Amino acid sequence: MKPDRDAPVGVFDSGVGGLTVAREIMRNLPSEKIVYFGDTARVPYGNKSRENIIRYSRQIIHFLLEQQVKAIVIACNTASAFALDEVRDEFGIPILGVIEPGARVAAQETKNKKVGVIGTEGTIGSGIHAAFLRSLDPEITVIGKACPLFVPLVEEGWLHDPVTMEVVARYLQEFKDRDADTLILGCTHYPLIRSTIREFMGEGVRLVNPAYETALELKEMLKRQDLLSTGSGQEEFPYRFYVSDLADKFKAFANSILPYDVEMTRKIDIEKY
Amino acid sequence: MKPDRDAPVGVFDSGVGGLTVAREIMRNLPSEKIVYFGDTARVPYGNKSRENIIRYSRQIIHFLLEQQVKAIVIACNTASAFALDEVRDEFGIPILGVIEPGARVAAQETKNKKVGVIGTEGTIGSGIHAAFLRSLDPEITVIGKACPLFVPLVEEGWLHDPVTMEVVARYLQEFKDRDADTLILGCTHYPLIRSTIREFMGEGVRLVNPAYETALELKEMLKRQDLLSTGSGQEEFPYRFYVSDLADKFKAFANSILPYDVEMTRKIDIEKY
Numbered sequence: 001m002k003p004d005r006d007a008p009v010g011v012f013d014s015g016v017g018g019l020t021v022a023r024e025i026m027r028n029l030p031s032e033k034i035v036y037f038g039d040t041a042r043v044p045y046g047n048k049s050r051e052n053i054i055r056y057s058r059q060i061i062h063f064l065l066e067q068q069v070k071a072i073v074i075a076c077n078t079a080s081a082f083a084l085d086e087v088r089d090e091f092g093i094p095i096l097g098v099i100e101p102g103a104r105v106a107a108q109e110t111k112n113k114k115v116g117v118i119g120t121e122g123t124i125g126s127g128i129h130a131a132f133l134r135s136l137d138p139e140i141t142v143i144g145k146a147c148p149l150f151v152p153l154v155e156e157g158w159l160h161d162p163v164t165m166e167v168v169a170r171y172l173q174e175f176k177d178r179d180a181d182t183l184i185l186g187c188t189h190y191p192l193i194r195s196t197i198r199e200f201m202g203e204g205v206r207l208v209n210p211a212y213e214t215a216l217e218l219k220e221m222l223k224r225q226d227l228l229s230t231g232s233g234q235e236e237f238p239y240r241f242y243v244s245d246l247a248d249k250f251k252a253f254a255n256s257i258l259p260y261d262v263e264m265t266r267k268i269d270i271e272k273y
Numbered sequence: 274m275k276p277d278r279d280a281p282v283g284v285f286d287s288g289v290g291g292l293t294v295a296r297e298i299m300r301n302l303p304s305e306k307i308v309y310f311g312d313t314a315r316v317p318y319g320n321k322s323r324e325n326i327i328r329y330s331r332q333i334i335h336f337l338l339e340q341q342v343k344a345i346v347i348a349c350n351t352a353s354a355f356a357l358d359e360v361r362d363e364f365g366i367p368i369l370g371v372i373e374p375g376a377r378v379a380a381q382e383t384k385n386k387k388v389g390v391i392g393t394e395g396t397i398g399s400g401i402h403a404a405f406l407r408s409l410d411p412e413i414t415v416i417g418k419a420c421p422l423f424v425p426l427v428e429e430g431w432l433h434d435p436v437t438m439e440v441v442a443r444y445l446q447e448f449k450d451r452d453a454d455t456l457i458l459g460c461t462h463y464p465l466i467r468s469t470i471r472e473f474m475g476e477g478v479r480l481v482n483p484a485y486e487t488a489l490e491l492k493e494m495l496k497r498q499d500l501l502s503t504g505s506g507q508e509e510f511p512y513r514f515y516v517s518d519l520a521d522k523f524k525a526f527a528n529s530i531l532p533y534d535v536e537m538t539r540k541i542d543i544e545k546y
Contacts, residue, residue: 041325042315049518052314152425163443166436245322271544 003070003093005227008033008240009218010069012060015043016253017151017188018075021098023258024215025073026239029222031231033238035067039270041244044151045078046120046187053122057083059273061091063242066273070227073218074098077119077186077210081126094221101217102184102210103129107136109206110182114141116175119186121146129186143178147171147187154189155253164193168200175201182206192257241265276343276366278500281306281513282491283342285333288316289526290424290461291348294371296531297488298346299512302495304504306511308340312543314517317424318351319393319460326395330356332546334364336515339546343500346491347371350392350459350483354399367494374490375457375483376402380409382479383455387414389448392459394419402459416451420444420460427462428526437466441473448474455479465530514538 009029011022015038022036037060039045045053057079064072071094074080080097088095106115117129123146130142149167158164175183183205185191191209198207222228239260243250247265254262282302284295288311295309310333312318318326330352337345344367347353353370361368379388390402396419403415422440431437448456456478458464464482471480495501512533516523520538527535 041321043320047316047519047522048314052518148429149422149425152422156421163436163439166439170436245325246320249320 003227004068005070006033006229006232007068007070008035010035010037010064010067010072011075012037012039012064012072012079013076013188014039014045014078016155016250019254019257020188020191021073021075021211021214022239024211025218026258026260028212028215029219031229033229033235034240035064035069036239036241037063038241038243038250040246040250041270044120045076046122046148046151048078048122050082050126053079053082054086056270057087059270061087061095062273063268063270065091065093067240069093071096071218071222073214075188075211075214077188078122081123081128094225096214096218096221098188098210098214099128099186100132101213102186102208103132104136105213106182106184106206106208107133107140109208110140112179112181113137113139114143114178114180114182116180116183117142117144117186118147118150118171118183118190119144120151121148123186129184143175143180145171145174150193151187151189154192159193160196164196165200168193168196172197172200175205180205182208184208184210186210237263242268244268244270276500277341278343279306279502279505280341280343281308283308283310283337283340283345284348285310285312285337285345285352286349286461287312287318287351289428289523292527292530293461293464294346294348294484294487295512297484298491299531299533301485301488302492304502306502306508307513308337308342309512309514310336311514311516311523313519313523314543317393318349319395319421319424321395323355323399326352326355327359329543330360332543334360334368335546336541336543338364338366340513342366344369344491344495346487348461348484348487350461351395354396354401367498369487369491369494371461371483371487372401372459373405374486375459375481376405377409378486379455379457379481380406380413382481383413385452385454386410386412387416387451387453387455389453389456390415390417390459391420391423391444391456391463392417393424394421396459402457416448416453418444418447423466424460424462427465432466433469437469438473441466441469445470445473448478453478455481457481457483459483510536515541517541517543
């Protein structure tokens with residue numbers, strides 16, 4: 001059965017990071033409704049095992065299907081790296097991740113074929129960007145680096161800060177030394193320190209924001225499958241937010257980064273799914 | 274039924290941090306056997322809700338009871354803050370936390386009755402140190418501050434580092450400004466950056482390490498209840514380590530901080546308990 005084109009898009013992440021993806025969907029597909037799930041009880045995913053991430057992702061997809069979504073975006077690089085291939089064809093609706101859209105653009109845009117990738121330990125350890133980039137162009141050299149302090153710095157709100165600048169310099173010097181001309185921001189929190197990263201890396205390096213590229217790819221996919229919302233049937237709350245813990249804290253963070261006032265976040269028991 | 278005095282002591286934490294408590298028990302009670310559980314699948318606890326922390330703690334206590342421990346140390350400040358009062362009398366064996374031993378020493382040692390406490394958002398938000406310190410001495414002023422970047426800095430291994438020094442200065446300046454003469458390191462990771470904290474705070478401030486004070490309190494309690502190990506019946510593996518995820522990573526960290534070579538860590542499914 002074909003999904004309802006005016007049904008919402010499901011978006012999930014380990015916590016608040018995926019809101020940068022939701023934000024790009026809101027900006028670029030303003031007619032689409034969104035059901036967002038942030039797994040705040042089990043955040044972060046970046047230092048957890050592949051098998052646990054797959055289990056968590058299946059539970060969340062079951063929850064989103066109950067919300068009758070027409071498509072799902074895994075708005076978390078770690079979950080995209082570990083779970084997308086496992087779940088992609090399992091549920092009868094389209095499921096997108098954030099790895100491939102970013103990697104595709106990076107492969108197109110690099111001139112010297114040296115592409116850097118930054119992300120969590122899980123994402124970088126999986127080697128998935130490298131594998132996908134080389135499948136697109138075997139001549140590309142991929143330089144990956146885990147940056148575990150970026151997420152806590154973003155969550156502390158130190159976005160434009162000397163400490164963050166120093167940590168950026170420490171982590172990213174290697175990309176300068178090795179002359180990468182393209183850098184994939186391979187964790188959904190990182191676009192929030194994009195300007196600090198830009199300041200350190202300079203204007204000559206292309207920074208790829210997979211959140212933006214994923215929103216564009218979602219648009220293409222919905223168009224192709226004739227699933228773009230007609231914009232009719234708009235509800236009072238086109239954007240709904242669910243979490244597995246601490247709904248108020250989530251809401252405060254969401255309100256600080258979304259171009260939209262989050263009215264309501266509801267806590268659910270994700271272990272039941 | 275009285276527990277077996279040669280049974281092991283159970284110690285648990287959200288992850289690796291509680292190893293600083295296990296280390297003090299190894300140093301100060303060398304005849305005691307230890308079963309350690311690190312909840313690496315659900316780490317960190319510091320930004321999770323009270324109700325989830327209580328649920329996690331009960332699951333872990335069930336697991337430790339299955340290992341036939343004679344007493345349990347909750348080697349995590351957040352779990353001690355949220356769960357100790359709930360579970361203390363529920364299981365028929367003594368259960369200690371890390372909050373009270375540290376707070377007791379701080380109350381004894383402060384001269385100007387201004388005590389600082391640093392910890393996770395959960396621990397500081399709970400206000401438990403303040404409540405307990407004031408129950409010991411109503412004249413004590415308690416200054417609490419959450420330091421969410423300390424744990425990721427420790428886990429990154431940046432123990433003696435200019436970035437860590439700058440973050441320490443940022444978080445702890447308030448204690449200097451307000452003239453605290455005693456500072457409780459209210460998170461089990463923090464003793465690992467004790468020398469950086471010492472450098473910033475100076476020699477005049479008493480730093481209280483609850484890991485050490487808890488080991489001494491455990492010793493007193495076991496003595497009082499006639500449960501100190503006779504030292505006989507030593508097994509080949511007096512220290513056993515269990516985790517809920519990524520056993521190898523845990524083992525590497527454990528080997529870097531314990532005065533002992535960790536032979537084996539085993540992964541279990543804690544959601545089953």
